[in-house]
Amino acid sequence: MLSSTPRAVGAGSRRRSHSLTGLMTVCVALGAALLMPTAAGAAGSTNKDAFNNLGQADRNEWMHGISSSTKLSQMSIPGTHDTLSIHGGENVQTQEDHGDSANTLTAQLNAGIRAIDIRVRRVNNTFTIHHASFYQKANFADVLDKAQDFLKANPKETIVMRLRAECPYKNAGTFECANSPTASEDEVRSTFQKYVAAPEYGGLFYAPSVSGSSQADIPKLGDVRGKIVLGSFDNAGKEGDEKYGIKGFNAHKEDTYAAPTIPAKWNFVKDNVDKAMPKGSSSDDLYLTYSSASNAPFSLVPSAYAGGYRTVDNDPNTYVEGINYRLMKHLNNTQGRVGIVMMDFPGWGLVNAIIDHNADNTVSGGNRMIWMVNKDKTYVNSLNGRCMVRGPEFDDSKSGGLVTQRECQSSPPSSHQWEAQKPSSFDNKGYFWIKASNGKCLTVPYNNGNPPGSGTQLFWWDCETRWFSGSQMWNVVPTKVATATGSKDGFKFINNWTGMCLSMDPATADKSGGKVTQETCPKK
Secondary structure, eight states: OBOSSOOBOOOOOOOOSSOOOOEEESOGGGOOEEEOOOOTTOOOOSHHHHBSBOOSSOOTTGGGGBOTTOBGGGSEEEEETTTTOOOSOTTTOOSOOOOTTTHHHHHHHHTTOOEEEEEEEEETTEEEEEETTEEEEEEHHHHHHHHHHHHHHOTTOOEEEEEEEOSOSSSOOTTSOOOBSOOOHHHHHHHHHHHHHOGGGTTOBOGGGGOSSSOBOOOBHHHHTTSEEEEEEETSSOTTOOOSSBTTTTTEEEOOTTOSSHHHHHHHHHHHHHHHOOTTSOTTOOEEEEOOOOOTTTSOOHHHHHHOEESBTTOGGGEEOOHHHHHHHHHHTOOSOOEEEEESSBBHHHHHHHHGGGGGGBOOBOOTTOEEEOTTSBEEETTTOEEEEEEEESSTTOSEEEEEEEEOOSSOOGGGBEEEEOOOSSOOTTOBEEEETTSOEEEOOOGGGSOOOTTOBOEEEOOOOSTTOGGGOEEEEEEEEEETTEEEEEEEEEETTTOOEEEEOGGGTTSTTEEEEEEOOOOO
């Protein structure tokens, strides 16, 4: 029989098809298991990958791999339409429910969402979050708290916020919200400024976008990392006289929210993302596409537009593909900027497809003083990708020898294996031995008691247990290495005696048996 109300299909809880790499351990004594980077760029292929399935929380730092010189208008940024609309039934709900008090926002951010659509109602000089007349069990302070927590934990990221004063200023309809008490546009803006100026949110917003005097120029990513950028503050001032946000935020916008059919809506969406793609288009033109739509309560609800539906119950031959799946397939087979895309019920595959369109602006790079530590106990240089090796002995006593580097092997021999171990027999001030598989320690040459300089080749040597053995003590400092899809964990190893970092000799970096040295540490 015909379905009286089209229902979305394909929603599921299946996690991403790629799996997490196993846990790696610097060493047992470090007491912390470190998560290896995931195959974050995996492509989705099914409706479950595109719709109502954020997947694993492993895209929390994808902007780390984007060049800081990239303008926001040059980027492809996944976003959510009516970001916190999870209450009010299928006519109103637009997002997968991950909890109240903006916990749903946290889930979205960790899954890669970086553009959010926040709808506020003014209540006694505060903002609550609404979709029309429906309170979404979150307040604006919850949004800012969760965003601030995320950005503190991931300072290379930025969040673009579209803010809207949701309630009409007079003559509110049956399903519309009303400010309480009645508020003017000036009072709504004043309430927003209260949040901007609050000490607990100091520095959270990109200041030029919230000045209230004029819109800001489109910023570069490097200028807004760790901050919220206000894209626009809609319904809070006269059109054409906006004082908030960034210039041109709505200039190339597609938001046909009441398209009669999915194919009709898809044509609008595809046309706008395709306009953003050509490399010849201006980098100052910011494209904004809402893939969302609704004709509730009389026809298609938001989930049906996003996820598709069957015209006849239980008959797969009558399935109408949703916007999310169509968009994911299209993006998986195209390249170039697509701008900001605001989605209903996104899936991880669609989020990844948008992020992958930042390829023109990605950077990657290590540093010869930053090392990755693998679960097979190999120490891999982040710049050259070669492994630190216990090299040849000095003499027959086998009490010591050179430390060198070689090409890493899939099954590393014992000479390629090291581990950090905290000594317990003397005061080491929190530093570590870096021990070879034969129990010997990574050592800076004693040099008659004079700290040797940058470029000195390191030894492996019997581990000392005396207070002056700082030449074998290393501070293990976690850091990040930029990759095309975000970042991966790395470490600096700083010698207690010299204050220099474990490094590689650049002159022999591509040669087997090249020198492993110490060098003045990078500033960051």
